[in-house]
Amino acid sequence: MKKTPAIELRGITKTFGPVVANKNVSMEVYHGEILSILGENGSGKTTLMNMISGIYYPDEGEILIGNEEVMIRSPKDAYRYNIGMIHQHFKLVDVFSAAENILLGLKDKKGFDIKKSTEIIHGICEQYGFELDLNKKVYEMSVSEKQTVEIIKVLYRGADILILDEPTAVLTPQETLKLFDILRRMRDDNKAIIIITHKLHEVLSLSDRVAVLRKGEYIGTVNTAETNESSLTEMMVGKKISLNIERSEPKNSEDRLIVENISCTNREGVRLLDNVSFTARSGEILGIAGIAGSGQRELLEAIAGLQHLTEGRIIYHNPKTGKEDDLRDKTPIQIRDLGVRLSFVPEDRLGMGLVGNMDITDNMMLRSYKKGKSVFLDRKKPHELADKIIESLEVVTPSASTPVRRLSGGNVQKVLVGREIASSPTVLMAAYPVRGLDINSSYTIYNLLTKQKESGVAVIFVGEDLDVLLELCDRILVIGGGKITGVLDGRTATKEEVGLLMTKYAHTEEGGEI
Amino acid sequence: MKTATHHREPLVHIVKRTDISTKKAVLIRAIAVIVSLLFSALLVFVLKGINPIQFFTALFEGAFGTSRRIWILLQKTAVLLCISLAVTPAFKMRFWNTGAEGQVLVGGLATCACMYYLGGALPLPLLYLLMIVSSIVAGIIWAVIPAIFKAKWNTNETLFTLMMNYVATFLVSFFINTWVTSGSGTLAPMSQYGLPRILNNWLLNIIIVAVLTVAVYIYLRFSKQGYEISVVGESENTARYIGINVKKVIIRTLIVSGALCGVAGLILVGGTNHTIATDTVGGQGFTAIMVSWLGKFNPLFMVLTSFLVIFLEVGANQISNAFKMNSSISDIITAVILFFIIGCEFFINYKIMFRKAAKEDK
CATH class of the missing domain: 3.40.50.300 (P-loop containing nucleotide triphosphate hydrolases)
Known part of the structure; x- marks a missing residue:
């Protein structure tokens, strides 16, 4: 039976x-x-x-x-x-x-x-x-x-x-x-x-x-x-796809961003970052691994000028002028005015990186709307940029005037990454850029990051899939409970090594958001 | 449990609509207005035995019966629209300004004070200028105080602005007591110092508000500041992320909002009433919230919603007058209609699914 x-x-x-x-x-x-x-x-x-x-x-x-x-x-x-x-x-x-x-x-x-x-x-x-x-x-x-x-x-x-x-x-x-x-x-x-x-x-x-x-x-x-x-x-x-990420050797790598002993606390005084130091180099992808809520978000936001620090310095080496600037406690606008070309793809795409109810053109404008002295907006250039991104990244959308919240996750991310890359950054930070994306879109994003790296950008990539981190990154920084628990070579590290470092200081703090 | 021989499914279930065509949304709203009118006609028929034809005649008579009524309809629409325009930038920023009532009132009070103290002492053009400036400044002060507290200490703007209304009301009653010595408690109109008339008492107000409507529309849609308002309203995190100074935007927007409220006070007191009372604004500061919401924060749609609200108000008033009923009946009618209009949003956002062919025995 x-x-x-x-x-x-x-x-x-x-x-x-x-x-x-x-x-x-x-x-x-x-x-x-x-x-x-x-x-x-x-x-x-x-x-x-x-x-x-x-x-x-x-x-x-x-x-x-x-x-x-x-x-x-x-x-x-x-x-x-x-x-x-x-x-x-x-x-x-x-x-x-x-x-x-x-x-x-x-x-x-x-x-x-x-x-x-x-x-x-x-x-x-x-x-x-x-x-x-x-x-x-x-x-x-x-x-x-x-x-x-x-x-x-x-x-x-x-x-x-x-x-x-x-x-x-x-x-x-x-x-x-x-x-x-x-x-x-x-x-x-x-x-x-x-x-x-x-x-x-x-x-x-x-x-x-x-x-x-x-x-x-x-x-x-x-x-x-x-x-x-x-x-x-x-x-x-539905079709055969190759699951390989091509990882090239970093070329002409030099120090771009030096983070020295930074710390920050939340409102309750709990330390979210604890004496974090590392260097991001041009022409390489620096991966950041850790359990969700171990301080990754705060780390990136501190660099982007969105997180107040209690200690430390963030030194940016300007490749054009050779000058060094401290980005600590500067606002995003001040950072931009220093000539630092910093792009940031935040974890929360529709809540931070983009405005869901606005169309693609208006979202392109987020980064550039202030340009010019006019009190009125110039929608022409953002519109051109929107069309360009839709075409080059194959964004599936009825038109550039579709609200981004109606796009699928992968297309939303293409719009966001496309905009951030469009300003030809020298540092590109991406937090969980493939979360919620299908396999094809994920690989599109990996390839975009690799291309940026090859053109000399210092890429910082916060990921959750250890297999991907190990395949994509040149170096992997492991963070646990707001502390750096280790830096590994992406080519030789194993999953178990990374996993052990992730939990080194874990569970001492609240888990944070997932 | 018995053996299931029937396909089991609930009779109805509710599904959220992800998208609805504009045509369909407009249709649903139109149906809601019609159904609400029919329903209130039925209600009046049941309660008072008034035949529906008479009901509708009175409704339209009240609004369009004479040219004077039409002018008043338009003037009232203009004032309500002006206050609605004032709250809209703040609402678009998700700053729940419930203090338009007070902001308009202090604007009116400032105008009235100019008329009372300086009327006759200054040449008229100078007086007008002072009225305009002081009403706008008063409106700004009333709006910007809660905005500063919100920006600096994140206080709750809804409660704060609401409280400011009471302060404004008592300020007005204080000045009326000071100015009126006869004991009547009402300030006689000072029509000789009112704003200049164009054709009649109302046209100037209507022109001012028409210009403001276009201006606010352009400001919100095409200016950089308007864009910042939208970004802050949609997501404060995004605003921070691109480096918008959120505090500055909050304060700046409430300055705009307060200034527009001041203008509403100016046209209400300087343009039509030429006097002030504690109920000069008459709750329109709150009605404006609804007008703004129903108009989806779009000044052009708000022309329609404010017109609808005023049309109902004057029409329903005429019904209670014509049939010698007390004013409660007009409130009931207005409430019924608004209930339908607001309630129809449910059908715009959700769809009710009925059981598809209930399968019989398998």
Whole structure:
């Protein structure tokens, strides 16, 4: 007899306005297996899972649990069917302890017995190998601990179908391995586990089967044992692509930006950067690796003139005049007026680098609108620049007068990077420039960065994918808890080395945003 | 659970629209206006037995019945539009200025003080100049105080500007008490010192506001300062990132906003009323907020929204007069209509999906 699937989807379709997020998707998951849902960003993985967990309701199609059709209209319904989802962004109460967060929102008619509940939680921890201090408050936790709380929370509610949305995005390589061990134990305990990811090596090392989505459509499911990286990529992207970054040797490299012992604190007096020193050289890509929120953002913002420093100096060697300037505590405009050609692609593209509601032309103007004495704007040159970028970087947009928020993630990034490169910088900083981008766009961005490097720009690249950092960068600076924990040669370093340095001072500070 | 033989799906669910064509959005708003008018006609019919034809006749009579009524309709629209123009730059910057009421009032008070103290003592052109300058300066002071506090210490501008309204109201009542010795509590109009008339009492105001409308439109859309306002409003982080001095922009924009409020006070007191009372502005400082929002902060659209609001107001007043009802009925009608107009935004932002063909047995 055929096994009964834990959950089965039949012909699920979901649209948002003109965008088809999922189109006629059918798949099933069995108890005792780990199914990876693989797809590029924007391929509809999360939307699909949100329909199972009751956040969205499908426009068409049906969901079956144990062969019975069900109607999941809210997360509460999902819990009733023993479905638990661990979202990418954790939903925990910061001032509560782990145990309180786990028990939060549960209705128990028999009254509240925290002692008994704690025992049950302890049981769960032991069974699957979680390491967690139940009395620790969430705001004191590292990202990985928070994730553990989320997982225990759904297990405590009796979930036997678990969905994890990009669970490794915020973890170090070591933490990832630990999580995978736990997931395998859950599988052996006959739970059905779905993990959403776009990282191929994780899929191959963890899952039993892989379901691939592409642009909202279900492409197929394969057994992990019978597939490999390149054929999965082909399913994901729809064509064969080469995943190589060409790394040239730095030429005529000279010191461009020397950061000396800089420190800064936040409003509460917590040190976000602690005595950071390094040098960025022209014609090379300097990678910055670290767990999210270890001070990367503050570091780049300090250089860009957006972060007040308590100590240190930032010395810029002007290649034209040979002069040295201290950029510390200067505003972006003052920096520009010094003749420093500094470009910055911030992490928050639509919240910082661009204005979502403005069109491409007006976004081009952000950097140049002040030029000239007229009180009125000159939209002609920005418009030409917009057209040029649309053409040269192949931005998919109806026209230059489309608001950038309507563009897809990859195209938004092309607009931003295009604008920043257009001013022919001598220093180019990019924070997580490929986050949320599909594989093709990612490689476009890597190539752009490499081209900038080859033309003598000092490129500073903050990345999260260690494989990419190791392939792209000439040197890698590792940051942990606001301190520099090491500088490695990008050509010889290993993932494990970087991972160890990342956690050297970790968990002493709040995780920050993800 | 029983065996599921039916396809299960809720009857309706709500979906957010990502995009809507302008045509469709306009259509939805037009339908809302029509439905709201029909609904208020029905309401008046049920409550007072007034036949809907009479209802609509009175509504339009009130607005367009005589040439005097048309002039008043336009004049009132002009004043409301002027205040709406004043709050718009601040709103575009996401600075929630709820203090237009007070800013207009002090502008009017400054004008009135010039008329009271200097009327007759100075030649008229000089008096006019002083009225203009002092009303604008007064409006600016009232707007810029909360702006400075916001820029320096990040105080809540909504509460601050709201409080400034009360100060303005009591300032006016203080001066009325000083100026009016008869005990009547009302200041007699000083029409001889009013701004010059063109054709009638109202045309000058209408011309001033028409010019301001175009000016504000150009300022917001084509000037560098207008661009900075949009950037700060959309994202303060972006503004910081490109090196805009956010504090400076906040203060500068509120100077513009306050100056326009001062002008509104000038035309209200110097142009039409020639006197002042604590309720001279009559809540228009708050109505202007709605006009500005409904007009999507676009001065050209705001011409339409302010006209609509005033049309409703005078029309509804005429209804309560014509049928000898107290003024509550006009408030009810206005409220009903505004409820529909604002409520229709839901249908512009969201779509209601009905169950597609409910499948029977499989």
